[in-house]
Amino acid sequence: MLIKMLTGNQAAAFAAMNSMVRFVAAYPITPATPVIETISKLVEEGIMEAKFVPVESEHSAMAACIGASAAGLRTFTATSSHGLAYMHEMLHWAVNARTPVVMVVANRAIGPGWNIWSDLSDSLSQRDTGWLQFYCSSVQEIYDTIAMSYRVAEDVMVPAMVCYDGFVLSHTSVPVEITPLEGFINEYQPKWRISIEKPLTHGNILPPDAYISLRKAIHKAHRKALELIPEIEEEFFDHTGRSTPMLYETYRFEDAEEVLVAVGAVASEARIAVDILRSAGVKVGLLRLKSFRPFPSQIRRTLGDRKVTVIDRDFIPGVGGIVYQEISNLVQSDSMILGVGGADVTAEMIAEAFTKLVEV
Amino acid sequence: MIEPEYFLPGSAACHGCPAAMCLRVILRALEGKAVVVVPASCSSVITGVYPHSALNVPVFNSAFAASAAVATGIRAGLDFYGEEGEVVVWAGDGGTYDIGLQSLSGAAERGEDILYICYNNEMYSNTGVQRSGATPYGAWTTTTVGGKREHRKDVAEILMAHNVPYIATASAGFLNDLYNKVRKAREIEGFRYIEILAPCPPGWRFPMDKTVEMGRLAVETGMWILYEVVEGKMRFTGLSKVIAEGKRKMKDIKEYLKLQGRFSHLSEEDIREIERYRDRRWEFLKRRANEL
Numbered sequence: 001m002l003i004k005m006l007t008g009n010q011a012a013a014f015a016a017m018n019s020m021v022r023f024v025a026a027y028p029i030t031p032a033t034p035v036i037e038t039i040s041k042l043v044e045e046g047i048m049e050a051k052f053v054p055v056e057s058e059h060s061a062m063a064a065c066i067g068a069s070a071a072g073l074r075t076f077t078a079t080s081s082h083g084l085a086y087m088h089e090m091l092h093w094a095v096n097a098r099t100p101v102v103m104v105v106a107n108r109a110i111g112p113g114w115n116i117w118s119d120l121s122d123s124l125s126q127r128d129t130g131w132l133q134f135y136c137s138s139v140q141e142i143y144d145t146i147a148m149s150y151r152v153a154e155d156v157m158v159p160a161m162v163c164y165d166g167f168v169l170s171h172t173s174v175p176v177e178i179t180p181l182e183g184f185i186n187e188y189q190p191k192w193r194i195s196i197e198k199p200l201t202h203g204n205i206l207p208p209d210a211y212i213s214l215r216k217a218i219h220k221a222h223r224k225a226l227e228l229i230p231e232i233e234e235e236f237f238d239h240t241g242r243s244t245p246m247l248y249e250t251y252r253f254e255d256a257e258e259v260l261v262a263v264g265a266v267a268s269e270a271r272i273a274v275d276i277l278r279s280a281g282v283k284v285g286l287l288r289l290k291s292f293r294p295f296p297s298q299i300r301r302t303l304g305d306r307k308v309t310v311i312d313r314d315f316i317p318g319v320g321g322i323v324y325q326e327i328s329n330l331v332q333s334d335s336m337i338l339g340v341g342g343a344d345v346t347a348e349m350i351a352e353a354f355t356k357l358v359e360v
Numbered sequence: 361m362i363e364p365e366y367f368l369p370g371s372a373a374c375h376g377c378p379a380a381m382c383l384r385v386i387l388r389a390l391e392g393k394a395v396v397v398v399p400a401s402c403s404s405v406i407t408g409v410y411p412h413s414a415l416n417v418p419v420f421n422s423a424f425a426a427s428a429a430v431a432t433g434i435r436a437g438l439d440f441y442g443e444e445g446e447v448v449v450w451a452g453d454g455g456t457y458d459i460g461l462q463s464l465s466g467a468a469e470r471g472e473d474i475l476y477i478c479y480n481n482e483m484y485s486n487t488g489v490q491r492s493g494a495t496p497y498g499a500w501t502t503t504t505v506g507g508k509r510e511h512r513k514d515v516a517e518i519l520m521a522h523n524v525p526y527i528a529t530a531s532a533g534f535l536n537d538l539y540n541k542v543r544k545a546r547e548i549e550g551f552r553y554i555e556i557l558a559p560c561p562p563g564w565r566f567p568m569d570k571t572v573e574m575g576r577l578a579v580e581t582g583m584w585i586l587y588e589v590v591e592g593k594m595r596f597t598g599l600s601k602v603i604a605e606g607k608r609k610m611k612d613i614k615e616y617l618k619l620q621g622r623f624s625h626l627s628e629e630d631i632r633e634i635e636r637y638r639d640r641r642w643e644f645l646k647r648r649a650n651e652l
Contacts, residue, residue, distance in 0.1 A: 023436050025429070051436045055429060056466030063426030063463065064433040067397070070420060071437020093423050194395055194418050194434055196445040201413035203421030210410055 002178040008139045008169040009078075011176045012104045012162070013038035015146035016076040017048040018181040019102075020188065023073040025053040025064035027083060030116045031166040032106040035078035058083040062090035062101070069099035070202065072193030074150065077101070080166060081108035081122045088126065091159075095130035095218060097203060100153035102146060105163045106170040107264065109341045117342020118165040120264055121314040124292065124322040130218055132160035132225060133292040134246060135264045139174045144236065144244040145290075147181050151232045152246075156221035157191065165265035165313070167342070177242070184239040222294040229291070247296040248289050252278060256285030259303060260354065262311040263289050263323050266339055270311060272347030277354060284354070289323065300330040308333035309357060311350065315340050366392045371414035373406040376568030378532035378558035378575065379479045380406055383415075383450060385535050386477065389542035392417050393445035394475075395434055399427040399460060401452040402486040403479075425459045427451050428467035431474045446475045446546065453480040456555075457493035457515050464515075468522040468551045475545055475552045478515065481560040489563045496583075497637060498630045500622040501563075507625060511637050519553045520589060520648075526552040528588035528597075532559060533575025537598045541588060548590070557584040565621025574619065582610035582638050585645055594649045604646060613638065 006014065012035045016024065024043075026036040042048035051068075055061045058079050065075040079087065084105055094101050109119035123133060134149060136142045142164050149160040164170060194202070206214065229246045237243050251271050253259070262270040267288040277284045285306075287299060310333050312321025319325065324335040336353050339345035366387035373380035379402055387394065395418045398404050404421055408414045422430040427449045435447045451460060456478040467474060483501050484490040490503040497511045519527050526548045530538040538556060545552040559574035561567065566574055578584035579599045586600035596604040603610055613635055617623040626634075 022440060023433065025433065051440075053432055053436070053470065055432070056462060056469075059425060060429035060432075060463045060466055063423065063429035064436075067420065067422075067430035067433025068436050069433070071395075071434045071440075073433075073437050073440055075433070089423055090426065093426075193441075194420060194437060195441070196393055196395060196418060196438070196443050199392075199413075199416045199418055201407055201410075201415060201419040201421075204407050204413060204419070205405060205409045207409060 003175050004178055005173045006139065006176045007034065007171050007173050008142050008164050009034035009106065009171065010038050011139050011143040012078060012146060013042065014178050015143045017042055018178070019074065019147050019150050019185050021074050021076040022050050022188070023065065023068035023075040024050055024077060025055050025061045025068070026077045027055055027058045027061045027079070029058070029080045029083040031108060031170045032078040032080040032083070032104065035104060058086040059090055062087045062094060065101045066090060066094050066097055066099045069101050070097060070194050072188070072190040074188035075101045076103070078104045078106070080106045081110050084122050084126060085110060088129070091126055091129040091131060094159040096214060098157040099159060100157055101159040102149045102153055103159070103161050104142070104146065105161050106166045107163055108166040115341050116166065118168050118265070118339065119313060119341055120163070121322070123161055123163045124314045127293060127322070130158065132158055132294060134160065134162050134290055135292060136162065136164040136169060137265055137267045137288060139169055139172065140176050140242070141244055142169065143176055143178065144240070144242060145246065147185055148232050148236055148244070148246055150185055152225050152228060154188065155228055156225045158218060158221045158225065163264065168265040177240070179240045184236060225294045226296060245290055247291045248287060248299055250302065251286040251288070253285035253287070255283060256306060257283040258307040258309065259285050259287050260309055260311060260350070261287045261289060261323065261327055261333070263292070264313060266311055266313050266345050269345055269347045270350050273350035273354065276347055276351040295326065297330060303331050309336060309354060310334070311336045311338055313339040313345065363388060364392065366416045368414045368416055370408070371406050372408050374562060374568065376561045376571040377402070377406070378481065378560065378571050379403055381535070381571065382479055382532055382538060382556050382558065385539050386448070386542050387417060389539045390446055390448070390546060394448045395420060395438070395445065397422050397427050397431045397434065397447065397449045399451050399455040400424040400486070401455055403450055403452070405486060424455055426463055427455060427460055428463040428472070428474065428476060432467055432472045435473055449474060449476040451476070451478055452485070453478060453482060453494035454484045454492050456480070457513065461515070465518070465522065468519060468524050468553070471550050473549055473551070475554070478555045479558040480555055481558040481563055482512070483560070483563050485560050485563040497634055498623060498626050500625065507630065516553065516555050523592065524551040524553060525549070525591050526589070528554045529584070529586055530554055530556045531575040531579050531584055531586060532556060533572050533577070533579060534586070534598055537586065544588070563622070566619050570619065577611070577616040577619070580611045581613045581616040582642060583613060583616055585641065587645065587649070596649060604649070
């Protein structure tokens, strides 16, 4: 087993390489830049067998990935914040074109004023594009999630975003198991690809009935992903010995009367906050939501009739938390907005905020 | 021998459409060995409604701004699978001069192995005749109802600044010339750019049986100049070469302008301004041809 000291960004690059990615088009943006720097170097040195295209914008990065994916290549890119916002049109395009691109997003606030720190609003606000979205809570999880995302995305033909907090995860070095992935993931076998031998027209005018069928098919693909993910998790466990949840996980949950719901790096702090609160006699547990899309609505049953509080490191002006909005569709819940614009979030802060919230 | 046809009957093109006419010639010149990338444009309509297609080659529709980038990705795919043939971007002037200029410039600078062909009808015709960066001075469009007050820019010249190995201009009035230029471009590797003047009957307001005539008049009056730049060496071609050598005088631009409803409101001073612009362009390109 190869264990390396890696940042989240480097782990993402190694995961792309070991997932046999053959095409990367990308544009630099803080804090995701080291992902493409690492890939560029790996390609230059002949360690990674892929074409790396340093495009002139994020819009073109996603456009090139869509073209390459349609032409039968496993593709990858990385971005953040404004870069993701600039891609918006192509995010929709990748979904309707059914191109299973996998992209990492090092989450970062959107300006002005310029703020390069962690905030999940950038990717959460892309929720309605139809991309699968997975939120990581550790560096190892970034590596694992990219590998599993390819398996899911390529099976259901929907692109996937692997998101992780900027700097908190993107720039923190920890030991990472760089497990070889061959066997779990093999050379891409596209279900369809552009070929000169096959004169097919892709994406021309689609009348309403056919358009409805396309959108329905994508909807069903999300549903299928929900069924597929547990099988892929299991296969991944068999291959690596690591149990990395893709949908959600719970902590100190069985006897919990109250639940914190958290996403991303904040969920790791929330876990410690649960311990703090437990030692003060509060019967609280944690539900970490990993998959924002497909949305695992079965958590309604998991949450049951427990009192729910959602932590959001994101914010919609005039509304509040984006994750809170989603959870509130399932169960009545309370909301805490913490760490927007990169403000530090500690377990103690979560515990304190939770206590105050309960008092109110 | 009957040549195989790649642009099939039953397309949704208007009668007299230069895009349909030229694309048919281009695909023949490429012998159907091409993937065509089409950004939002008349051609995304012309190819027809799903599940039908008027093109007997693979077509990939792209977002308006993104065709050169999409083509970059497709090229990489064809290379990976060892498939030979061209990746052709088939874009209008809106998708080339305006919204698509950034991705075009990026792909050209990176030297992507793409044949980018712009059919320039000097406006946004698909959305119903609005001005573009390619619309000439004085022309009526629905967003320049009093006539455009600015001259057009020139993307072929912008591509010269990118030092790409092949640049050519062509006209829907000279289809053999277009055919030959595509054949030539096919032999060259790297980023190649061909821009075709594509007179649009409903947009320019002339009868639909006059497309070829209009394409010829544009060149005869010197309003459109045919040339190619191969590995940095520029030369005039066809009728423009004859004009450049002084063997034939340019026709009066009024002959070209008066046939088009979009210029019907022009004053004498407007016409003189267009003439001055034409002459400046010739001087510039002649200097350029001598230098290179």
